[in-house]
Amino acid sequence: MIEFDRVSFSYGNRFVLNDLSFSVHENERVAILGGSGDGKTTILKLIIGLLRPDSGKILIDGEDITEKTEDELRDIRIKFSMVFQDGALFDSLSVKENVAFPLREYTGMTEEEIDRKATELLRRVGLEQAVGHMPEELSGGMHRRVAIMRSMAAFEPKMFLYDEATTGLDPVSADVICKLILDISGQGGGFIIVTHKIFDAFRLANRFMFLKGGGIIFDGGRETLLGSTIPEIRIFLRELNVNHNG
């Protein structure tokens, strides 16, 4: 479904991705690991055309999206459901209005139907009591839950993209988010999650990519990752031991 072909990207003079190539299939559960500033979020933004690569091709279902206009990208973007770090809820809208936003933009539903669907989605994540709340009144975990529901409100995406879905959350909230992600992917549809929390990545994914210095220094399954001798990966794996021992 997603194919990166020698993709390079830089922010001004700072090279982030260098000749990156990989492909991901529709039902895969992929975790992209790496340190801050190594280009994890950039990869997600490139997939949905929010950023354009300096060179290389990005193919979505065999279609090169690198030269597409914003209008043409609309058809590509509805194949994905993207959840940004911190949820990116609209501050000026209530929780229900946030979930209703894509329904209003994409569907011809009546106000009554939109209201019913938004409430139903929020009930699914235990937030039916918070429908009238503003985003500033929610905790970090609630933010993410609303954002996940909003991202899948209007259409059925083929794949989910999660940007640091559990970062900054307490263990209980992180657990709730992980369960929600697994629950959603259990109904079909793979996902890519970028994270630096290896413990959560292990709970969720079955393929792991490790970014370093603009390239992928590891791409493989759980057992291979655990046996890796790459120093950067070993540092990440220490978190697993801490969690396990704890």
Added chain:
Amino acid sequence: METLQKRIKELIGNLQDFYLLSYQGGAGMLRRPFYFRDMIEQMDYAGSGSLVIIVLISLFIGMALSLQLSAELSRLGMKMYTGKIVGISIIREIGPVLTGLVFAGRVGSGMASELGSMVLGHQVDTLRVFGVDPVKKLVTPRILSAILMLPVLTIIGDCVSLLGAYYIAVFVSHQSGTFFWSSIRDILIYENVLAGSIKPFIFGSLIACISCYMGLSTKGGAIGLRRTTTRAVVVSFIAIIVADFILTRVLLYVLGFSV
């Protein structure tokens, strides 16, 4: 030399982006979908939210101007011209510029910081992911609301300034109230009213375009947001003053005033 070249290139690039955003924001008024709800919200924020401060500032400026002129003109024995001079100054010049500056300080800074925080919080990216054009959704309603509300606020500000000037002229400087108002009526001719009413439309569009551009190009966290807001206000102030001079020159020429 290399740094200078880089800066010039950057400036040209920024100007290009600014014109493009202003064009797309303006063109958005003619293309579907129309975000009426957003426009009404913005009009409420820009209009009723700024009313009190504009009334207050206009009142005191009108009173101060009347005081200054009364004092100076009475020395020359021409106190009766206070109404006329105050009226022309307020309607043609001070009213539109003052209201524009206050609008830029309050509404322009608000627009820049709101859009800036939306950029930093990935809310603008979220709009794009949902297939919503951020320029149409965020910039067009703000340009429209500024173009519609600034003239209204200017008229209100002008009226309040004149009331303040009247109060000082009549109750402090002991001039004839009837003569004051008849002087004002005399200067309410087509040329003066046109000169005073074109400016707010131009100032409004300038403030909204500059503030939206600054807001949408925010980078670098809280410090970046602070920089964006400050820049939006400073650039809007400069743009208003420069545009005011150019408009005054053009309008005087077009309306047949000799300088």
